[in-house]
Amino acid sequence: MTSARTSVSTLPRGYELEPAQFSLPPERIDAYLLAVGDRNAYGNIVPPLAVVALALAELQEQVSLPEGSLHTAQEVEHLRTVRAGEMLTMRGRIAQRSERQGFVISVIELDVLAAEGESAVRARTTVLAPGGALGA
Amino acid sequence: MAPVTRTITQQQLLAYADASGDLNPIHVNEQFARTTMFGGTIAHGMLVLALIGEMMFAAHGEAWASRGKLKVRFKAPGRPGDTITASAQLTREDAGSGNVEYAVQCANAAGETVIEGRASIGSAA
Numbered sequence: 001m002t003s004a005r006t007s008v009s010t011l012p013r014g015y016e017l018e019p020a021q022f023s024l025p026p027e028r029i030d031a032y033l034l035a036v037g038d039r040n041a042y043g044n045i046v047p048p049l050a051v052v053a054l055a056l057a058e059l060q061e062q063v064s065l066p067e068g069s070l071h072t073a074q075e076v077e078h079l080r081t082v083r084a085g086e087m088l089t090m091r092g093r094i095a096q097r098s099e100r101q102g103f104v105i106s107v108i109e110l111d112v113l114a115a116e117g118e119s120a121v122r123a124r125t126t127v128l129a130p131g132g133a134l135g136a
Numbered sequence: 137m138a139p140v141t142r143t144i145t146q147q148q149l150l151a152y153a154d155a156s157g158d159l160n161p162i163h164v165n166e167q168f169a170r171t172t173m174f175g176g177t178i179a180h181g182m183l184v185l186a187l188i189g190e191m192m193f194a195a196h197g198e199a200w201a202s203r204g205k206l207k208v209r210f211k212a213p214g215r216p217g218d219t220i221t222a223s224a225q226l227t228r229e230d231a232g233s234g235n236v237e238y239a240v241q242c243a244n245a246a247g248e249t250v251i252e253g254r255a256s257i258g259s260a261a
Contacts, residue, residue, distance in 0.1 A: 057157030068162075079202075
C-alpha cells in the first residue's frame with residue numbers, strides 16, 4: 001500500500017472520490033472467475049460481484065486501507081446486466097463515518113455507471129479501520 | 137437452491153489479490169498475518185461472498201445478474217484450509233411479480249457462520 005493515497009479512516013462523511021473508468025476485458029473476468037473458483041457458464045455476462053470487486057480495486061487506487069482494516073458488511077444492487085468488454089465508471093463517496101474504541105467505521109457508497117451514463121451496479125461497503133485523524 | 141461448497145487455499149487468496157487488486161497483507165502475507173489477532177492469513181470477504189453470487193446465478197441466471205440485491209455481514213473470517221458452504225433458504229416468493237427473497241449464509245465445516253444476510257431478485261421491468 002503506497003503512502004501517497006489517503007487513508008480511509010481520515011476521510012470525512014461526504015467525501016467524494018474522483019470518478020475512475022475501468023474496463024472489463026474478458027481476460028480480466030476470467031482471472032476473477034478462476035480466482036473465486038466459479039465455473040458457472042456466464043457467457044459474456046459479468047458476475048455483479050466481479051463488478052464490485054473491480055470497482056473496489058479502483059477505489060483502492062485513491063484510498064488506502066490501513067493495516068488491520070476489516071471488511072465488515074456489503075450491499076450490492078444489480079440494476080442491469082453488465083457484459084464483458086464494457087467500459088464502466090466508478091463513482092464513490094464516504095456515505096457514513098463513525099468512531100468506536102479507536103476504530104473508524106466507514107460506509108463507502110459506490111455507483112458503477114455504464115458508458116451510457118446509467119447506473120449498472122450500486123454497492124455499499126462497510127470497512128472497520130484503525131483510527132485516523134479527520135483530514136490527516 | 138443447490139448449495140456451493142469450496143475449500144479455500146492460500147493460492148486462491150493470492151490469485152484473488154491479483155485479480156481484485158486487494159493486496160491487504162492480512163490476506164497475502166503469512167508472516168505479517170501471524171502477528172495479528174487472526175494468527176494467520178484470512179480470505180478476502182469478497183472472495184467468500186463470491187460463493188453466494190455463484191449460487192444465486194446458478195439458480196436464477198440473468199435474472200440475478202440484472203435485478204438481484206444482496207445485503208450481508210461478514211461474521212467470521214474464512215481461512216486457508218476451511219471448507220465453506222454457501223446456502224440459501226427461500227423466505228418470500230411472489231408468484232405474480234416473480235420477486236423472491238432468500239436468507240443466505242456461508243458457513244465453515246464446523247458450522248460457524250462466516251457470512252449471513254439476504255439475497256433477493258426483483259420483478260422484471
